[in-house]
Amino acid sequence: MTDFIQLVLAGAADGAIYGLLALALVLIYRSTHIVNFGQGEMAMFATYLSWSLLDAGVPFWGAFFAAIVIAFFIGIIIHRVLIHPLEGSPELTIVIVTLGIYLFFNSIALWIYSGVPKVYPIPAGVPRQSWEVGGVFIVPYHVTIFAILFGLMMLLFAFFRFTKVGLAMRAAAAQPLSSTLVGISVPMMMMLGWGIAAAAGATAGMLSAPIVVLEPNFMATILIFSFASAVLGGLDSPVGAVLGGFIVGEVSALGGRYIEFIGNDLQIVLAFALIVLVLLFRPAGLLGRPQVVRV
Amino acid sequence: MTVVAAPPLLRVRDVTMRFGGLVALDSVSFDVPAGSITGLIGPNGAGKTTMFNCITGLYRPQSGEVIYKDHDLLRLPPHRIAPLGIARTFQNLALFPTMSVRDNIAVGMHSVTRQGFISHALKLPWALREEREVERRVDEVIDFLGLRDVANLPCAGLPFGTLKRIELARALVSRPTLLLLDEPAGGLNHEEISALGDLIKEIRSRFDVTVLLVEHHMGLVMGISDKVVVLDFGKKIADGTPDEVRRDPDVIQAYLGVDE
Amino acid sequence: MEMVRRIEWRRNWFLIGLVVGVLLYAFSGPLDEVNARTDAPGSGLLSLAGPIGVGLLFFGVVGILTLVAARVLGPIAAKSATNRRLMQGLGAAILLLAFVFLPWYYDIFPYATLYKLTIALQWVMVIIGINLLTGYTGQISLGQGAFFAIGGYTLGIASFHEWSLPWAISLLIAPVITGILGFLVGIPSLRLKGPYLALATLAFAVIVMPIAKRFEEFTGGVQGIAMFGKIKLWDVFADHSDYFWYYLSLAAAVLMLVFVWNIMHGRIGRALIAIRDNEIAASAMGVNVALYKTTVFGIAAAFAGFAGAVNAAVIQFASPDQYSTLVSIRVFVGAVIGGVASVPGAVFGGLFTQFIPDIAADVSKAAADAVQAVILIVFMYAMRGGFAGFVVQTWHYGRRGVQLLRPAASREPATEASAAASAPSPSGSE
Ligand SMILES: Nc1ncnc2c1ncn2[C@@H]1O[C@H](COP(=O)(O)OP(=O)(O)O)[C@@H](O)[C@H]1O
Ligand SMILES: [Mg+2]
Numbered sequence: 001m002t003d004f005i006q007l008v009l010a011g012a013a014d015g016a017i018y019g020l021l022a023l024a025l026v027l028i029y030r031s032t033h034i035v036n037f038g039q040g041e042m043a044m045f046a047t048y049l050s051w052s053l054l055d056a057g058v059p060f061w062g063a064f065f066a067a068i069v070i071a072f073f074i075g076i077i078i079h080r081v082l083i084h085p086l087e088g089s090p091e092l093t094i095v096i097v098t099l100g101i102y103l104f105f106n107s108i109a110l111w112i113y114s115g116v117p118k119v120y121p122i123p124a125g126v127p128r129q130s131w132e133v134g135g136v137f138i139v140p141y142h143v144t145i146f147a148i149l150f151g152l153m154m155l156l157f158a159f160f161r162f163t164k165v166g167l168a169m170r171a172a173a174a175q176p177l178s179s180t181l182v183g184i185s186v187p188m189m190m191m192l193g194w195g196i197a198a199a200a201g202a203t204a205g206m207l208s209a210p211i212v213v214l215e216p217n218f219m220a221t222i223l224i225f226s227f228a229s230a231v232l233g234g235l236d237s238p239v240g241a242v243l244g245g246f247i248v249g250e251v252s253a254l255g256g257r258y259i260e261f262i263g264n265d266l267q268i269v270l271a272f273a274l275i276v277l278v279l280l281f282r283p284a285g286l287l288g289r290p291q292v293v294r295v
Numbered sequence: 296m297t298v299v300a301a302p303p304l305l306r307v308r309d310v311t312m313r314f315g316g317l318v319a320l321d322s323v324s325f326d327v328p329a330g331s332i333t334g335l336i337g338p339n340g341a342g343k344t345t346m347f348n349c350i351t352g353l354y355r356p357q358s359g360e361v362i363y364k365d366h367d368l369l370r371l372p373p374h375r376i377a378p379l380g381i382a383r384t385f386q387n388l389a390l391f392p393t394m395s396v397r398d399n400i401a402v403g404m405h406s407v408t409r410q411g412f413i414s415h416a417l418k419l420p421w422a423l424r425e426e427r428e429v430e431r432r433v434d435e436v437i438d439f440l441g442l443r444d445v446a447n448l449p450c451a452g453l454p455f456g457t458l459k460r461i462e463l464a465r466a467l468v469s470r471p472t473l474l475l476l477d478e479p480a481g482g483l484n485h486e487e488i489s490a491l492g493d494l495i496k497e498i499r500s501r502f503d504v505t506v507l508l509v510e511h512h513m514g515l516v517m518g519i520s521d522k523v524v525v526l527d528f529g530k531k532i533a534d535g536t537p538d539e540v541r542r543d544p545d546v547i548q549a550y551l552g553v554d555e
Numbered sequence: 556m557e558m559v560r561r562i563e564w565r566r567n568w569f570l571i572g573l574v575v576g577v578l579l580y581a582f583s584g585p586l587d588e589v590n591a592r593t594d595a596p597g598s599g600l601l602s603l604a605g606p607i608g609v610g611l612l613f614f615g616v617v618g619i620l621t622l623v624a625a626r627v628l629g630p631i632a633a634k635s636a637t638n639r640r641l642m643q644g645l646g647a648a649i650l651l652l653a654f655v656f657l658p659w660y661y662d663i664f665p666y667a668t669l670y671k672l673t674i675a676l677q678w679v680m681v682i683i684g685i686n687l688l689t690g691y692t693g694q695i696s697l698g699q700g701a702f703f704a705i706g707g708y709t710l711g712i713a714s715f716h717e718w719s720l721p722w723a724i725s726l727l728i729a730p731v732i733t734g735i736l737g738f739l740v741g742i743p744s745l746r747l748k749g750p751y752l753a754l755a756t757l758a759f760a761v762i763v764m765p766i767a768k769r770f771e772e773f774t775g776g777v778q779g780i781a782m783f784g785k786i787k788l789w790d791v792f793a794d795h796s797d798y799f800w801y802y803l804s805l806a807a808a809v810l811m812l813v814f815v816w817n818i819m820h821g822r823i824g825r826a827l828i829a830i831r832d833n834e835i836a837a838s839a840m841g842v843n844v845a846l847y848k849t850t851v852f853g854i855a856a857a858f859a860g861f862a863g864a865v866n867a868a869v870i871q872f873a874s875p876d877q878y879s880t881l882v883s884i885r886v887f888v889g890a891v892i893g894g895v896a897s898v899p900g901a902v903f904g905g906l907f908t909q910f911i912p913d914i915a916a917d918v919s920k921a922a923a924d925a926v927q928a929v930i931l932i933v934f935m936y937a938m939r940g941g942f943a944g945f946v947v948q949t950w951h952y953g954r955r956g957v958q959l960l961r962p963a964a965s966r967e968p969a970t971e972a973s974a975a976a977s978a979p980s981p982s983g984s985e
Contacts, residue, residue: 035750037757084656091749095695096891099884100932106881115655220880224758226738233752265765272758278745279755347807351839382694389836391829401822402829406841408822413852416814426821465840 002135005254013142014225015024017148020204021222021279022229023156024197029119030173031193031237032083034094038101039201040072040223042078044203044216045105046071047209048113050121063284064206068199075198091131108214120209137231144206153242156196214290225252227230228271231278234285244286248274304473304505305350310359312345312529319345320356321529327473327522334516334537337526338549343509344386346526347475350507351383352376358507363473369395377406380472386478386509392451396442396461399431399450403465404429420546436464440454440487455482467502473506480512488512492519513550525549561960566811568937568950570959571614579608593692609914610930614730618794618949625953635955650902654805658798660827668799673869676804680862682890683898684855689887690896691819692851695749697738700758700883701763702733702856704873706863711780711873712773722786722868729864730857737856741849754839760883764875779874786868807865808905809857816898827851847892881924885912894943903942 021043028036050067054060082097122128122141130137160166172179172189180186203220204226212218229248233240251274252267262270280283303326312320316366327333348354350361352373368376391399408429413422414422420470437446440460445453450461459479461469469524476495478487480497493514496518501508510516517537527549531546533540542547564571632639661667681699688694706729712718712726722729740759747755767774774780788796818824824946830844840846867873886908893904916928938945 035754037753043717077879085936092689092693092695092895093939095750096888097887097935099697100928101856101886102928103881103924103927103931107922107926109930111925112920163782169810217879221761224761227754227758231751261769266762268765268771269762275755276743279681279751280743283746283751293573311872327936353839355837371837372836373843377839383839385839390835390841393826393832393833395827398825398828402825402837402840403843405822405826405829410822412818412823413853415823416817418817422821429822463772 002071011250011253015246017208018225019242019245021226022199025230026241036096040219041105043201043205044219047205071202072195073200076195078192115214117213120214122210301328306362309358312356325524331521334520334523342527342529382466382471383475386477403468569618572611576611606689622953675909677862678908682904683857683901685890688855692827695753696756698759702859703863704863704878706860707867707873710864730861733860734857738853741852782871882891894941900943
């Protein structure tokens with residue numbers, strides 16, 4: 001039983017990270033109706049930037065927040081320069097451009113940092129020793145991940161609910177035409193969406209780097225898990241994405257343990273299966289409702 | 296009118312189609328006599344296009360039957376319906392924008408040709424023969440509808456009226472038995488509309504086709520139809536010759552009350 | 556300055572590119588020396604000048620040749636459909652002959668070796684499948700690398716690991732297996748569109764290698780399957796195995812190109828494009844959308860599977876390292892750069908896939924993908940039809956009349972228009 005609880009806790013920690021990156025995907029999907037294939041690599045690159053800062057002697061939280069800010073601006077620039085001019089282009093074009101983003105950051109990271117894995121520290125001040133509670137070990141770092149995810153969710157919730165800009169962003173995503181009429185600059189809001197998404201992605205990257213190793217491809221698999229999470233949540237619901245993240249985290253943790261074939265290496269197959277099943281049977285996600293295409 | 300007494304080619308029985316809470320078709324029944332021009336009219340949102348989509352398999356109604364010759368169309372997937380000799384046009388145009396006008400029309404021949412991947416890949420003689428037949432038939436319709444000048448241009452960017460004619464050509468090229476026209480007069484001016492009326496009559500006699508015509512423009516429908524069916528809010532409110540329908544109090548109410 | 560303002564930049568960029576390209580290329584020598592003296596990360600950026608120069612030069616030359624061809628041959632082609640077909644056939648024959656005799660003169664091209672050209676032909680096979688599937692039928696698949704891998708493993712397992720079927724038989728089994736698999740993958744894909752399909756197929760590409768590693772007794776796990784020296788060719792070819800594989804790849808690629816070309820010029824091709832353009836209308840015309848899509852998935856997968864099997868035979872190895880997810884993405888990118896809705900585009904795409912990384916590796920081994928990514932993104936803005944689209948557009952531009960300067964309200968007409976304006980410049984409008 002303690003073993004089971006242990007697994008659930010570990011799954012939840014992974015799930016929190018998937019949820020974070022899924023949140024990034026959803027923010028972009030909501031604002032621009034684009035699935036950003038480059039999201040994981042952008043996060044990977046931001047994580048490397050924070051590693052560079054750490055390497056240069058910047059304290060952990062300084063590097064952490066600096067990387068988030070830089071990622072925010074990278075997101076904004078990418079939207080401004082690459083995505084916005086393609087407004088109204090065929091889906092194929094946009095998919096291709098986000099693949100370009102994927103390849104670009106992957107390759108640039110390999111170029112600058114080489115493929116040799118780097119050790120990424122867990123945040124300063126977080127104890128390495130696990131706490132034991134009734135036979136279950138609680139990893140303090142996992143608690144940190146939950147805390148950050150929770151904090152970020154609250155922040156985003158407050159932002160979208162109570163600030164003028166946040167409300168404008170929601171309006172621009174839901175009703176672009178009427179938003180323009182009431183004087184909201186829709187492109188500006190989309191750009192902000194990309195910025196916030198990149199920042200959320202960077203957070204996910206930096207939180208997962210200590211668990212796996214930091215190398216140029218480390219976000220590629222996490223991206224697939226996050227896609228599964230976002231799809232599970234219906235691709236346009238932030239809460240759904242985080243929820244989806246936890247489900248994916250648990251399914252792969254438990255599936256890895258209890259399905260012999262899956263083991264530790266094939267958890268990604270479970271993510272794939274989830275993507276396919278959800279897209280086939282509940283294309284609008286667990287929370288959404290399907291619609292008949294108009295002719 | 297003798298045509299109206301002809302045996303029905305298409306029988307619609309108690310078709311009900313709901314979208315969530317909205318009942319777009321409420322137990323609608325009517326017949327389309329063989330060889331007739333049958334008008335299907337009603338105010339905007341009455342369910343006319345929805346009826347077409349049910350007949351052509353694009354929507355699945357919750358209940359009812361649509362019998363064409365001996366086939367229950369509601370049991371068939373969309374691609375099995377065109378080969379039975381049913382062709383249609385779309386109210387909001389559903390052309391293939393990147394293809395040339397010629398090729399658009401040639402796609403209309405798909406349902407009456409059969410050569411597959413292998414025989415085309417190997418350019419087998421029967422595939423080539425079939426292609427020549429397709430070309431001949433496409434040329435014929437192009438001339439009939441006066442599309443010669445635009446035949447080799449891509450569809451995208453042509454004027455709306457021309458696109459409507461291309462859709463008509465694509466529907467006609469397979470020589471269907473039943474032709475479904477969804478608001479062919481949309482976007483036309485007064486003179487063009489009367490020319491269209493003549494054209495539809497000519498099509499019927501020349502191609503020996505039964506026409507089910509959805510139209511907003513009362514003058515056109517009343518002028519050329521042998522029979523008219525009136526829908527309002529998903530319900531059939533009248534059914535008969537144009538004269539009968541014109542005098543029907545429900546119809547007058549529906550049109551005066553809602554539309555004009 | 557007035558002069559510069561009046562140049563038709565948009566349409567003639569490749570002519571200007573030619574000049575800039577020559578200059579860049581000339582100066583890239585000295586830059587390389589600078590580069591050699593520093594080895595800080597990122598310093599390779601300087602030597603980007605050379606490859607960019609070569610790229611611009613290439614487009615300049617192709618552009619000018621196309622313009623000349625359009626002026627000279629265009630009118631003949633326009634006379635009758637037979638003329639046009641004859642000239643297309645002639646063009647294809649010239650291209651084919653060039654490839655047939657390539658083994659004798661390939662060393663005039665930088666970077667080319669017979670081995671690399673053989674591999675490039677294998678990319679052509681994968682890409683013509685992508686063109687059929689994505690370019691013509693509109694189904695984005697980022698998973699073709701997976702079928703490529705399965706093809707390679709099929710050869711390894713069936714001939715050199717578990718069983719010992721003759722390798723020639725395994726080469727033929729590979730496309731059958733991947734074709735069936737592709738057909739099956741196509742079935743769930745029927746419900747998916749656009750980015751969702753891209754996402755699901757990418758996920759498919761990602762999971763294939765972990766699964767392969769898991770079945771270690773068949774696939775050799777992380778080590779993979781080595782076939783060094785085990786592939787015995789028939790005696791006639793034994794001493795010329797590199798030529799053998801080159802011509803085998805060439806023959807297969809040509810067959811696949813002809814297959815797709817023929818299909819696209821007839822009933823089936825029209826149906827496929829109809830599916831891409833408007834699925835609902837296509838089904839209303841009687842096109843069995845589901846069957847066609849899955850069939851095309853199967854064909855594309857079979858092409859990729861065969862390519863993968865030949866590739867493994869040439870490399871004499873099948874291992875997880877060869878088949879990362881990036882392979883899927885790279886061939887897709889190559890397809891797009893070559894021109895995704897064009898049969899000749901697949902040939903260029905294959906060459907690009909093989910040689911752009913080589914050229915870019917001059918800058919930095921690691922930056923190859925970055926260069927490819929930048930080219931890709933630039934193409935999405937400037938030339939959505941890829942390289943093939945560029946040639947077609949330039950051809951039409953040439954047919955309508957080359958125009959170097961914007962018509963100015965005043966002053967004399969385009970007399971300064973240099974030697975390239977061999978074509979008479981007609982009045983401004985198109
Ligand atoms: N795919 C759909 N989803 C939801 N509602 C639909 C759909 N198609 C049609 N409707 C609704 O059904 C009703 C009938 O529409 P329609 O058949 O297009 O009317 P008509 O063609 O007579 O103008 C309308 O209220 C319309 O909004
Ligand atoms: Mg309608």
